[in-house]
Amino acid sequence: MKPAPFKYYAPHSIPEVLDLLNEHGYDAKILAGGQSLVPMMNFRLVQPAVLVDINFIPELSYIETHDKGVRLGAMVRHSQAEKDTLIKEHAPLIHETMPQIATVQIRNRGTIGGSLAHADPSAELVVVSTALEAQFKIQNQKGERLIPASEFFVGLLMTSMEPEDLLVEVQIPPLPSGSGWSLKEVARRPHDFALMGVAAILTLDKKEICTEARMVYLSAGDGPISAPEAANMLIGNKITNELITAAADKAAADEIDPGSDIHATAEFRRHLANVLTRRALEEALQRAKDEK
């Protein structure tokens, strides 16, 4: 299973990358961690004519605080994020997510930016960044812009980026105080793509009334799937088991659109979504209460 031939470039600066992207357009693919791209190339499912290797650009590997949250350069490796203390402190949901991504060998090469740009609806970071309302900084030769996660993922393995765009940074805003979070997923083996998963965030005020709720699902459609109607059932209320059950029923039955494949049917996925929503909301609720 050897890849088809390609022309290889290893630029050492962002302007060089942008030049190459501009020149080659759809013929070029960016090579970041390669953990998603190279298997596809080895199977010859994709055969890019040009590979632009961005692993030699030093200025994309930073992790810094930013507006009480954190920002990460697109080439931060998963393993780097996993061990980072700033992320542990300021983006604990990300910290909890990292060890669940694939295996240690994959995490040593895979990058935050690469995973997000690949936009696989089964990728934890895709769903968690959406739940956290992350912003993505895109650069091209004309300048840079910020895109919110909700506008970044537009379809199955598709983002709103154009061929000349480069994702350079991910900004994770802080959660409001009084927030709890949870990521629950079900996979055949711990490091496989999940059959179903949900990232849940709940914010409570001083009277334990829910002021904010977010649920975003993994492997539930063509991209990260949010369940705003189910979330709305929680907002403005004290969260009880009955309410959690109702929200889970709503999200699983009406708001997600999972497909069927050899590992799970859509029916089973909906069933799992229901179970995991309940468990995620219970954990998020407990954490929100503990956080007070």
Add this chain to the structure above:
Amino acid sequence: MTYKVIGKRVRRVEDPRLLTGGALFVGDVNLPDMLHAAFVRSDYAHAKIISIDTSSAKEIPGVVGVYTAEDMGEAWEPGPPLVSPPPSLEGVTFNSCRQVPLVKDKVKHAGEIIAVVVAESRYIAEDAVEEVYVDYEPLPAVTDLEKCLEPGHTLVHDELDSNLAAHLVQNKGDYEAAKKEADLVIKRKFKLDRGAAAAMENRGIVVDWDQKNQHLMVWDATQSPIPIRNGLAGRLGLRTHQVRVVAPFVGGGFGPKIMMFYAEEMVLPWLTMKLNRPVKWIEDRKENFYATTQEREQVQEVEMALSKEGRILGIRQNIIHDTGAYDPYGLTIPLNTQSHSMGPYDIKNYSSELSVVFTNKIITTPVRGAGRPQGIYIVERMLDIACRELELDSRDVRRLNFIKPDQFPYDHEIIDQAFTNLVFDSGNYQPAYDKAIEKIEYDKFINEDQPRLRAEGKYVGIGVVPFIETTGVGPYEGARVAIEPSGKISAATGVGTQGQSHMTSFAQIIAEQLSVEVEDISLVSGDTAEIHWGTGTFASRGAVVAGNAVLAAASDVRKKVLKLASKILETPEDELELEGGQVRVADIPDKSISLGELAVLANPFRGAVEPGTEPGLESTKYFGPAYGATAFGVHGMILEVDPETMMIKIHKYVTVEDCGTMLNPLVVEGQIHGGVSMGIGNAYYEKLHFDENGQLQNASLADYLIVGATEMPHIEVYHQNTPAPNNKLGTKGVGEAGAIPVPAAFAQALENALPNYDLEITETPLSPNRLFELLYRQED
């Protein structure tokens, strides 16, 4: 014999090279001027070939040639049957259809080879594969075992009048009469699905034709180098001394690496002789799913008649077995199924009708277990169901039905895979079963742990399953042992090694006979230049058949040593001792001679020898048992299931194994651990998803789920020793035992964990999705 090495936990002599990256696997063979092959494989499972256009592929720089069946001309010939069709037993139908090197007119399974590209690198060869254009006329694919025998169904082989590959009926006693006496008759249908061996090393072959020497060198990741050598010589019009086949270190076999021939094994030798350059082909993982054999698919209807005490009066069974597109492996697998469908039980009446069918899927040949798991599965499941209906304790019913020690050898009066009567040579089932029950703390679990955990909302269950395994079948194996002038020992046997530790366990046998260190013995297996006669590594027979040949050869060398030493030291043989590589006179330690010195004296350059003497201290012996040795064991597991997510965790796993004399307990335990991991795969993870077009939908390790370290429980292994009466070592095989009872134990434990769900499992493998359907009755 005071110097004991057999039965010791000796560390392996083969390990240092393997651990430091210095062991040769077929993929490591690198020869000057070597070319690389890649294959154009059919995407369709069933299709006529209208045309093949290789013109643009040939244009690619670095491509040496692109060849089809037409190019092979008279060299094109289907492979021979690996296992001879059954001798003409009355009532046996067998239609032999054998695999082809390159497809001529009609593709019969996805992955069959249409053309071969030879190029300077594998990368370039794969580029060229993409440039070969095949015009197919797709045909409906034959995939359903039950429907494919209906009249008018599409045929896999047009020269036959149906998809029936074989048919036979086996009868013992009188089932109909037994049924009339029964208090309970239960009937169920079982579906057992395909799995892959999925060894970590894919297949591979390197061939090198030396035109000047008229010699063909073959490195092949095969479990049977000698038959490959013989078959290739015959096929290519060469003498056996013109062909050498070496199976180097092989990264796992588990069954599918034994074939004669895979298409690639027919094509590569033709290529090297045509091109006069070495040619290498290493299978990639995707090809492995399409081109390497698989096993286990059957549909069975089983009826069991019992008394109200739970005594099995008889079994009737109808098996439909899938052989895939061809049947080179004869009836081995389904005959094994029949041999195991009565389990370890004393059943006087058995009637089993077997139909083997052709489908447009990859050929089935044995995969660890080789038909045995299916037999054990159905008999244990039927017993579990009977126990529920009769409201009897499953342990009492097993004990009631075991064959008793004084009933051995037990002749089952049906034929086995060797076409001889199925005879269980020895056994002592009850103590093994009792031990498993004790070690898994069955009573404590049922009476204390399970109720307590259920009250906490946890669903835990227990399953304990006894089983037998026929092992050590013939026809024969050979071994050569020789003492070299250095005093070190060299040995050879024909059973190749794919991880079974032969280089060490066989060395232990020799070490004990000659009183030398295991490290001083160098054993070669899998090189046809070292030993001429043999069959291969399969059916859990290496230790029994080759091991006993090694024992015979080593003890013969010992005799020669003592005889010669007696003459040299002028002392009667019974006053001589072997120790530390020396022969010495008992009580006179100075009067001694080393084995090396003796070896030199045994092979004089000049002078006269006594008539009838053989030179050297060497012996070649063969061992062929009249019938196999029947190993047995018991597996027990405690598992927890989350009935919301369908996720499983195995908390405790206990095995009791009885393989007679153990050569090396470390090795036996390793084999059990590995077998259990495959068994767990077969129970809940490994399923090959073929669609109705015969397309495999999960041809990658991302989607075909092999269990990892986090899925495996800790396995406790307990031993029992009922020596095999028919071989001097008293040993039985154990290579497949770990895999055999697992799906049955898993089903029992799962049903035990979920009593409120009215669950009855009659299929394998399961999966979370399937369990969800069974629990929530989504279908049927």
Add this chain to the structure above:
Amino acid sequence: MDNTYELNVTVNGTSYQETVDPRTLLSDFLRDGLGLTGTHVGCEHGVCGACTVLLNGEPVRSCLIFAPQVQGQEIMTVEGLGTVDDMHPLQEAFREAHALQCGFCTPGILTTLLPWLEENPNPTEDEIREAISGNLCRCTGYQHIIDAVKLAAEQMN
């Protein structure tokens, strides 16, 4: 070849300068280009772990890296761990515990464990299982491997 790349890389302490086709997978570069056949290829899609090597001290899948990507960097393969006459304690422990049967997956497991054991000198069974969860083995059922790791942890301290 008009599409070539000049690669400079250090493997097991030795510097190499080779001309490669840029699409050459690192696994093939090590095995065929440098003759270091200890690293094995099991799947070429990053799942089985047999091809794991250390890149700048961290375990990675060599089948998912193109040779040019290791320009100027340091690689360790199983051949760098020890020799037949001078095995690393981890290799010795594998031998003692019968942690390998066919040996095909073993190099990838050794390289994965080497840095991990330095950071986890006293691991529990569950931690060991998690540590090797990215390496598939079809022969051993993993149990003797776990025994070997515990033994190695003891020897290495």
